[in-house]
Amino acid sequence: MDIWGKRDNMVVHEREPYNAEPPPGTLVDQVTPLDTFYCRNHGPFPRMDTASWRLRVDGLVDRTLVLSIDELQRRFPERELVATLQCAGNRRADLIEFRDIPGQVPWGPGATSTASWGGVRLADVLAEAGLQPEASHIAFTGSDMSQDADPPQPFGASIPAAKATSGEVLLAWAMNGQTLPTAHGAPLRVVVPGWIGARSVKWLQRITAQAEPTDNYFQTEYSVLPPEADPHKVEPRDGITLGPIAIHCAILQPDKGAHLPSGPTEVTGFAFAGDDRTVARVDVSHDCGSTWIHAHLDKPENPWTWQHWHATLILPAGATELIARAWDDTAAVQPESPATVWNPKGYANNSWARLHVTCHP
Template sequence: MLVHETEPYNAEPPPGALLAQLTPLDTFYGRNHGPIPRIDPARWRLRVDGLVDHALELSIDELRRRFPERKLVATLQCAGNRRADLMEFRDIPGQVPWGPAATSTACWSGVRLADVLASAGLRREAAHIAFTGTDVSQQTDPPAPFGGSVPAAKALSDEVLLAWAMNDEPLPAAHGAPLRVVVPGWIGARSVKWLQRITARTEPSDNYFQTEYSILPPEADPRTAAPGDGITLGPIALHCAILQPDRDARLPAGPTEVTGYALAGEDRTVARVDVSPDNGGSWTHADLDAPENPWTWQHWRTTLTLPAGETELLARAWDSTGAVEPESPATVWNPRGYANNSWAGLHVTCHT
């Protein structure tokens, strides 16, 4: 793992480790805003309150007993994925320089959030569902638990889970045990870990991190920005990354396999990936895996004939609506470094 910070722990795997459809637990990226909490599963309870007919307090055993189990393969992606590319265009002080691997896929096991909300008697006026974790961030003043919310329409969708397992193994402490939210198609910050409370509300969560995860105008100062100054992030933006070859690799000239992943976000799928061996001078269509479901990445691959010398490989994705990624990091740069979905670029040197 490439460890960006040890406390809080923030780390991503080398890009080449993401070539499989499911990411092993010890390779799954870790994004945290505070220390990993120590939770006794026997004493832990989930509280469901707010705009419901009757509040609930549920143990893990009660969740397993009262609601049908559901499994779903879904990709999670940090909103700061590929921030390092934005930093090359213009510095972003105080932010983690994520590469292309703050993205991972697992088979999640748990119960549908919709089933739990139905059991609590969700009221019609509830427009947003807020989540609060047990982890406490020092980023806020005073320190406060991490949290966020999604609209009720998303929360009630079949794919949103309260998960207690990954890849048929118990959820590790580092990934939110005993229970976490999984909101497929949305930025990873909405999939709150170490979940302790679900609250039905008329308005979005007032947790600091609900609006901290927003796109500010390029000229804004994140230190003084008001909560309403940015575009609050929800669905993942159409995204593509190159996994192999390695950045700045030295390769023999000639046929070279180039591989990567693409992810459309929300319930869209990737329709096409174009790859260029010459900084956009020419393009070829990559072979693209069919999606397992709308909530997962799609791997792609192609073989390019590379000449001797230095070259810039590029990749761009198109989604099922016909949208294509923007060309340059300059067009999407923002002072928090979120949602970089510009074309993926990779410099290599080929020798004879």
């Protein structure tokens, strides 16, 4: 585990490729420590030589660019942005409890973390290359090879040019004030705030401007399929390709299955609206939604970060289910049940957060 630099109590779902999330109670800080930040990978991480590494920017551009890290740092203004990243499979375990999803990682609520990212704006690099009018999508190719694709291919993704040229999308070489760790994509990665983590390609080696979305396997792999679909027998057009994250929340404390004294109990969690939205309200209940308490909601650092919340509930003796739901600033609210969002890949679970505890007198 030393190569990943992670805390000892990470919940490790796979060791190769390394997929792990922190215990929920460790996510209470606005910025997640490097040793606590979740890891999602589809293949072994590549060993990169920063000195010889180059980023290629090509496709529908006026000028092809080939840039070293030193050139990126010299030629473009450095930017810093606090942003939350989240795996599209976050809280998949709740969907699995409703109906099994074979072959998928059973992520809990910890496949999400927030960091302060340092680098340059993708928009500045694309402006230097000169985007041509027909360039509607910006594709990213990493250096990590995945056996999930047939034949194997590097991990890749694309985002619309409108998102790519907005000021918040970064090419990052720093994380929490330190050099970007190998585990998180060094020497350079993309950070696409408000969108699923799969679009923030790590170990970046190429940016391509093109008229259509990338045909990389992982672009449409991250799609929500109809409940009745067989994920092994579908076409890319059969699913809804994921981009912006939907409004959701999670309960961080108390722990799942905790035994607590009855009476006043502090319940804490986070909520995240995704895209460029913010969370407007979080409601918490201990009586199956018969009554709700409005949680105290922290202000966001910016539209691209989660917001922590807390509420004090008076819990009765016995078994209790805690429930939380979030609303965003467009008045969108989380759906009540995993049954309404279940899909055969287990993506984008934004149903109400639920946690069972037992209280004694």
